Amino acid sequence: MPGSPRPSLLHMRAVQITRFGGPEVMDVVDLPDPTPGEGETLFEVSSSGVDFADTHHRLSAD
Numbered sequence: 001m002p003g004s005p006r007p008s009l010l011h012m013r014a015v016q017i018t019r020f021g022g023p024e025v026m027d028v029v030d031l032p033d034p035t036p037g038e039g040e041t042l043f044e045v046s047s048s049g050v051d052f053a054d055t056h057h058r059l060s061a062d
Helices: 052-057
Strands: 011-017 026-032
Touching: none
Parallel strands: none
Antiparallel strands: 011 026
């Protein structure tokens, strides 16, 4: 529901890519919430997407 608080402010879900390959190398992980530095702003993102260009870029080391 828009405007409702996050259930946990201790972590965020992210897609992490640590090696080359197809979509199978995209791992969903829980990471600590980032802490904004001086002069920075932290925004809450409730949804995002991964498109073909993101997966295609990961297919080659070149």
